[in-house]
Amino acid sequence: MKKLQLVSAMTFAFGALTLSNATNAAVVGASSNTSHVQIAASEVNGGPHTSGLAGISIEATGLGTEVDFQGLTAYSPADTNGVNQLNYAYDSEEAPATHASLGVFNFAQVGTSDVWFGEWSKTGDNTATSHTVYYSGANADTSVPTSGTATYAVVGINNYDGTAASLLNGTFTADFGAATLTGGMSNSSLTKGVNIGTANINSDASVTGSNAYGAFNGTTVTGGTVSAQFYNGQADLAGLVDFAGTQYDTAFGGSKD
Known part of the structure; x- marks a missing residue:
């Protein structure tokens, strides 16, 4: 890693x-x-x-x-x-x-x-x-609510080639009461996708996880490390998933629905 x-x-x-x-x-x-x-x-x-x-x-x-x-x-x-x-x-x-x-x-x-x-x-x-x-x-949050949920429409970048089909799209759900962030994203042809597993929402508004997984052109990858952050009063979210192979690493970002 x-x-x-x-x-x-x-x-x-x-x-x-x-x-x-x-x-x-x-x-x-x-x-x-x-x-x-x-x-x-x-x-x-x-x-x-x-x-x-x-x-x-x-x-x-x-x-x-x-x-x-x-x-x-x-x-x-x-x-x-x-x-x-x-x-x-x-x-x-x-x-x-x-x-x-x-x-x-x-x-x-x-x-x-x-x-x-x-x-x-x-x-x-x-x-x-x-x-x-x-x-x-900028304007990173330093705390998060202790109750309630929010969903985020996210876009993922992995080996972008200039086409919409190479982007990943999905929804992440923040459960602030349970302090978890979950969800997945995939490209339109379903040839690649990433699920962040169950990541932890920390009290300082950062997100960490270690059980992300994905599939890329038939190859399954597991054990991805998640790092993310809430911004602008939880209006925005950005992060990354780091797998063992560089070709599978994916960045993501999105705003609250």
Whole structure:
């Protein structure tokens, strides 16, 4: 199992012109492999980028210096399926000189919130060891109700190829009284699907689990690790499922019905 790290951006970033010196405690997220992708509040100001937002850093540019997802959308607006694609591994000549060979990003926004989820790899090959899924969001909740339920319409990203059929869709149910999150998602042809099993809703509004399972083109996978977070007063949810093989790792996000 790859390293899974939940992070809350509560540090100061110092620098001249390009870095913020503000504390950004509300940005929370996770990466399925922190040697390739790290999540924290964005630190970079300049061009389309703004500090203090949900951010990401990758090994090609130096881990630990996050840029905001909102700024990244300037390079690739969302497609008709709501996914932003940055293909700088294959089309680096189309990128600004400072953005060449950054790898392949597929990420999506949860509603209109500063909450994002997606996948990254060096080449766009989800079987490569660099394939990493992640989520990052601002205004993370710090507590949850102790009673009541809510359902979330979620979308999952796993090996997105530009078609709606490659996305997963489903419903998750949060039972705050029982402190559990359950549900599943699949693509339209039912060739791949992920069920998060019974994950625990923790008192700090994070979600953790270890019994997710799925099926991918006839291959069954089990023992997936779930990491997720509620945002904006439980209006939004984002997370990931980390299986033993990188090709099965899936990011997800959605809003309350």
